Amino acid sequence: DSGVTQTPKHLITATGQRVTLRCSPRSGDLSVYWYQQSLDQGLQFLIHYYNGEERAKGNILERFSAQQFPDLHSELNLSSLELGDSALYFCASSLGGSSYNEQFFGPGTRLTVL
Amino acid sequence: QQQVKQSPQSLIVQKGGISIINCAYENTAFDYFPWYQQFPGKGPALLIAIRPDVSEKKEGRFTISFNKSAKQFSLHIMDSQPGDSATYFCAANGAKGGGADGLTFGKGTHLIIQP
Numbered sequence: 715d716s717g718v719t720q721t722p723k724h725l726i727t728a729t730g731q732r733v734t735l736r737c738s739p740r741s742g743d744l745s746v747y748w749y750q751q752s753l754d755q756g757l758q759f760l761i762h763y764y765n766g767e768e769r770a771k772g773n774i775l776e777r778f779s780a781q782q783f784p785d786l787h788s789e790l791n792l793s794s795l796e797l798g799d800s801a802l803y804f805c806a807s808s809l810g811g812s813s814y815n816e817q818f819f820g821p822g823t824r825l826t827v828l
Numbered sequence: 829q830q831q832v833k834q835s836p837q838s839l840i841v842q843k844g845g846i847s848i849i850n851c852a853y854e855n856t857a858f859d860y861f862p863w864y865q866q867f868p869g870k871g872p873a874l875l876i877a878i879r880p881d882v883s884e885k886k887e888g889r890f891t892i893s894f895n896k897s898a899k900q901f902s903l904h905i906m907d908s909q910p911g912d913s914a915t916y917f918c919a920a921n922g923a924k925g926g927g928a929d930g931l932t933f934g935k936g937t938h939l940i941i942q943p
Contacts, residue, residue: 756934772929
């Protein structure tokens with residue numbers, strides 16, 4: 715158990731809908747990263763938040779957004795969902811703002827868009 | 829553009845044998861190279877990592893070999909055990925400086941250790 719929690723575990727929704735994925739980092743960790751894992755694209759970095767501030771963006775679509783709250787939990791919002799958004803979404807947390815710090819991954823949220 | 833290329837896609841090794849997974853990168857600004865292990869239904873977990881100032885790092889049965897001039901690095905699993913059966917990902921970071929970016933992952937290697 716990495717200490718990172720993600721909810722929900724599974725999410726099934728329809729095209730055009732909006733969903734919110736939630737992540738609670740390990741106690742004491744200030745950074746949260748979001749990744750998408752799919753069969754065709756593999757593991758892709760989406761976005762990084764450090765202590766409430768956005769630090770870096772990766773291959774995140776404009777339909778997707780994230781935020782990190784004062785209690786350091788983070789939410790990833792996916793809107794206008796398409797079939798191709800079906801994937802596993804992982805969050806990872808680390809102690810500091812540098813990704814040279816070890817990233818601890820949560821168990822993931824499996825999103826299915828029908 | 830695939831910045832980290834990983835091979836092979838799948839690998840079958842006999843118990844007790846050596847498993848070798850290779851990765852190559854393109855961006856010379858990368859300066860942190862971790863390997864992650866992922867079991868079905870779980871998130872990736874850090875196995876071992878290396879910085880370019882050393883050519884080899886060993887932790888137990890796991891060794892990373894790093895060739896900076898060739899821009900290649902590899903994971904060796906000695907005395908492979910059935911419990912090592914998992915998907916392994918190489919990754920890299922540091923491309924934009926400061927390390928704030930997320931990891932760039934290879935496509936993964938599905939390793940099966942046959943008893």
